[in-house]
Amino acid sequence: xxxxxxxxxxxxxxxxxxxxxxxxxxxxxxxxxxxxxxxxxxxxxxxxxxxxxxxxxxxxxxxxxxxxxxxxxxxxxxxxxxxxxxxxxxxxxxxxxxxxxxxxxxxxxxxxxxxxxxxxxxxxxxxxxxxxxxxxxxxxxxxxxxxxxxxxxxxxxxxxxxxxxxxxxxxxxxxxxxxxxxxxxxxxxxxxxxxxxxxxxxxxxxxxxxxxxxxxxxxxxxxxxxxxxxxxxxxxxxxxxxxxxxxxxxxxxxxxxxxxxxxxxxxxxxxxxxxxxxxxxxxxxxxxxxxxxxxxxxxxxxxxxxxxxxxxxxxxxxxxxxxxxxxxxxxxxxxxxxxxxxxxxxxxxxxxxxxxxxxxxxxxxxxxxxxxxxxxxxxxxxxxxxxxxxxxxxxxxxxxxxxxxxxxxxxxxxxxxxxxxxxxxxxxxxxxxxxxxxxxxxxxxxxxxxxxxxxxxxxxxxxxxxxxxxxxxxxxxxxxxxxxxxxxxxxxxxxxxxxxxxxxxxxxxxxxxxxxxxxxxxxxxxxxxxxxxxxxxxxxxxxxxxxxxxxxxxxxxxxxxxxxxxxxxxxxxxxxxxxxxxx
Numbered sequence: 271x272x273x274x275x276x277x278x279x280x281x282x283x284x285x286x287x288x289x290x291x292x293x294x295x296x297x298x299x300x301x302x303x304x305x306x307x308x309x310x311x312x313x314x315x316x317x318x319x320x321x322x323x324x325x326x327x328x329x330x331x332x333x334x335x336x337x338x339x340x341x342x343x344x345x346x347x348x349x350x351x352x353x354x355x356x357x358x359x360x361x362x363x364x365x366x367x368x369x370x371x372x373x374x375x376x377x378x379x380x381x382x383x384x385x386x387x388x389x390x391x392x393x394x395x396x397x398x399x400x401x402x403x404x405x406x407x408x409x410x411x412x413x414x415x416x417x418x419x420x421x422x423x424x425x426x427x428x429x430x431x432x433x434x435x436x437x438x439x440x441x442x443x444x445x446x447x448x449x450x451x452x453x454x455x456x457x458x459x460x461x462x463x464x465x466x467x468x469x470x471x472x473x474x475x476x477x478x479x480x481x482x483x484x485x486x487x488x489x490x491x492x493x494x495x496x497x498x499x500x501x502x503x504x505x506x507x508x509x510x511x512x513x514x515x516x517x518x519x520x521x522x523x524x525x526x527x528x529x530x531x532x533x534x535x536x537x538x539x540x541x542x543x544x545x546x547x548x549x550x551x552x553x554x555x556x557x558x559x560x561x562x563x564x565x566x567x568x569x570x571x572x573x574x575x576x577x578x579x580x581x582x583x584x585x586x587x588x589x590x591x592x593x594x595x596x597x598x599x600x601x602x603x604x605x606x607x608x609x610x611x612x613x614x615x616x617x618x619x620x621x622x623x624x625x626x627x628x629x630x631x632x633x634x635x636x637x638x639x640x641x642x643x644x645x646x647x648x649x650x651x652x653x654x655x656x657x658x659x660x661x662x663x664x665x666x667x668x669x670x671x672x673x674x675x676x677x678x679x680x681x682x683x684x685x686x687x688x689x690x691x692x693x694x695x696x697x698x699x700x701x702x703x704x705x706x707x708x709x710x711x712x713x714x715x716x717x718x719x720x721x722x723x724x725x726x727x728x729x730x731x732x733x734x735x736x737x738x739x740x741x742x743x744x745x746x747x748x749x750x751x752x753x754x755x756x757x758x759x760x761x762x763x764x765x766x767x768x769x770x771x772x773x774x775x776x777x778x779x780x781x782x783x784x785x786x787x788x789x790x791x792x793x794x795x796x797x798x799x800x801x802x803x804x805x806x807x808x809x810x811x812x813x814x815x816x817x818x819x820x821x822x823x824x825x826x827x828x829x830x831x832x833x834x835x836x837x838x839x840x841x842x843x844x845x846x847x848x849x850x851x852x853x
Contacts, residue, residue: 332460332470333509335519335577335587337479339472340428340456341486342367342415342852364853365417370436371848373409375841393844396776396808397765400492403661403671403717403741406763407492408780408800409846412436415451428476429453452476467510467517475502478523480575480589481627481659483639483686483713490713490745495641495684496625497591497659501525501571509579517579519587524572527656566664567597567619569656585629589643593657595619619649619676621657621665630687634697638687643680650676660717673737678722684715703789707751714744740769745778754789758782773805793851800844808840 344367375393378386392398397406415432430453435446454474462469472478481496483489503525510518537545570593577587596618627641643659650665653676660682662668669676692707693700701707722737745763752758761780768774782798 332458332468332507333517333519333579334470334507335480335521335575335585335589337482337486337488339454339476339478339505340417340419340426341365342417342430343432343451343477344369344413344415344487344492360420360422363419365419366415367850367852368414369410369412369848369850370414370439371410371412371846372439373411373844373846373848376843376845377841390841393841395802395841395844396804397763397778401661401663401667404743404765404767405491405493405661406743406745406765406778407490408761408763408778409798409844410492410848412440421456424458426456426458427454428456463508463510465511467508470507471504472523473504475528476505478505478573480573480587480591481625481641481643481684483641483684485629485632485637489639489686490711490747491661491684491715491743493661493715494659495627495643495682495715496589497573497623497657499523499525499571499573499591499657500527500663501656502528503571505573515581517582519577519579519585520575521577522572522574524570525656526568526570527654530566530568530654565652566654566666567595567652569654570594570596571656583631583633583635585631587627587629589623589625589627591623591657591659593621593653595649595652595654619652619665620647621650621653621659621668622646623657623659633700634690634693636687636689636693638685640685641683643682645680645682647673647676647678647680652676672717672719673722675723678737679720681718681720682715686713687711703751703754706753707789709749709751711747711749712744713746714742717741742766742769749784751789755786757784757786759784771807773807775805776808777803779803792853793849795849796847798846800846802840802842802844804840804842 342365373392375390375395377388377390377394392411393409395409397404397408398411399405400411411434413432413434414436415430417428417430419429420427430451432448432451433446434448435441435443437447452475454472454476457471457473458468459470460468477498477500479488479494479498481494483491483495488494503523505521505523507519507521509520512518539545571591573589573591575587575589577585579585623643623645625641625643627639630636630638645659645668647653647665647668650668653665653668655664655667657664659668660671660680662671665676672678672680688709688711690701690707690709692705696704718740720738743763743765745761747759747761749757749759759782761778761782763778763780764775765778766772766775778800780798780800782796785795785797786793
């Protein structure tokens with residue numbers, strides 16, 4: 271009877287004033303901590319001669335050092351991927367994630383009518399573009415992804431449909447509709463190595479993601495310190511239990527892009543009367559923008575990882591990813607043509623990433639990530655998006671973010687840590703919303719760019735005339751859950767794209783309200799307001815053309831010659847309302 275009373279006490283929603291006492295009581299070793307342990311405890315009426323039911327053994331699975339390939343690319347579905355059906359029977363499973371945001375920028379100093387209140391959707395802010403270094407993920411964009419699976423616990427086919435444009439609420443841009451984005455087969459053999467461990471394979475068109483600061487997703491900045499692969503190929507994983515506390519995980523893969531988009535060229539005459547041939551980026555709106563400066567070549571990719579899992583709580587991993595171009599042809603895409611005299615493609619190009627990281631996998635200690643990576647780029651503009659790293663999908667975006675001609679190195683350190691007060695006080699019992707909770711999250715990323723070969727070229731303000739520079743962004747978010755359905759949060763960010771030029775630094779303060787149906791649930795509605803405090807580089811029109819990200823900056827619509835240099839062109843306030851859900 272006393273055991274039952276103690277168990278019920280833990281399930282009652284309690285105020286913070288008594289939470290500490292409950293946490294202390296939970297340390298009693300004789301109290302079972304799960305339903306399985308409860309089933310193994312004899313009843314009070316049991317006699318010494320009655321047998322005790324043994325604890326059921328957990329079915330063995332194969333671990334990985336990256337994010338789960340069978341989860342959604344954005345949001346993350348949390349926890350280990352479940353098989354569609356039983357071990358022998360074939361069946362279907364359906365997963366997914368969606369986020370539908372309304373984002374409105376507000377400012378009273380516009381280009382055409384200064385002094386009048388104006389509204390912009392999407393907001394004109396420097397951190398709003400996912401593929402630029404300044405991205406903060408404060409006001410995330412639309413996303414929908416559906417995963418269809420068929421198979422058994424051993425063999426599973428996964429196909430996904432994805433889009434980052436929800437057409438009813440916006441302009442129908444076909445390049446945003448990704449269509450069938452992934453299609454691959456997963457084979458799992460948990461007992462392949464006998465008592466030592468198991469193996470798994472992914473084969474087809476899919477993505478592997480490493481260096482994600484979140485436990486189930488890319489983290490607060492929605493980027494990858496080591497890299498995310500985008501290829502057709504295979505990845506093999508083997509995990510081996512060294513002892514009860516240590517598990518070794520080895521993972522390796524290789525593949526290639528199945529095709530490259532063709533590129534067109536245009537000719538013009540320079541001031542000296544010479545004919546200059548350039549890559550033509552005037553593509554129709556329904557075609558994806560392939561980049562500029564160089565023709566993208568056939569990209570091959572290989573990667574390898576070795577991780578050590580300690581007591582299922584800590585994972586330390588060493589990583590390598592290499593994307594290479596060894597292709598001397600021009601216009602090699604499916605609709606290509608052209609001739610070998612057209613400038614553009616560099617036949618020898620590469621992006622290589624070396625890194626190490628440490629991940630804390632949750633529990634009362636919190637969830638954390640700390641990692642270091644070195645990106646070495648050579649003629650990166652010719653490398654396709656077979657690799658995504660540090661907010662950059664492929665070589666041309668890496669060049670726009672860090673150096674002008676695709677040559678250089680980036681040393682980066684990134685970290686994130688989330689602490690739950692309720693989880694800490696209620697240890698060792700898991701926290702499932704039995705009380706109010708206060709969580710604190712800190713996050714940041716530092717990048718040092720070096721070994722560049724083009725100085726003073728390109729955007730003079732984002733690069734400072736010298737591409738060898740350092741970048742830093744960091745922030746914190748504090749959240750208090752009043753009840754299972756309502757929480758309030760405050761987020762603060764500081765972003766410095768160029769540490770040697772303080773005029774490029776901006777700050778963001780974001781209070782928000784969070785609504786859900788219960789504490790541990792799959793859905794969330796967020797209403798938030800963001801205030802931006804800008805350095806002078808963003809309010810001076812001549813300079814802001816350089817520092818504002820595409821499509822507002824140099825490669826987009828802002829034109830100081832047309833609108834003049836007076837008044838601001840950037841939003842100081844942003845209101846965001848969005849709903850998301852995973853299943």
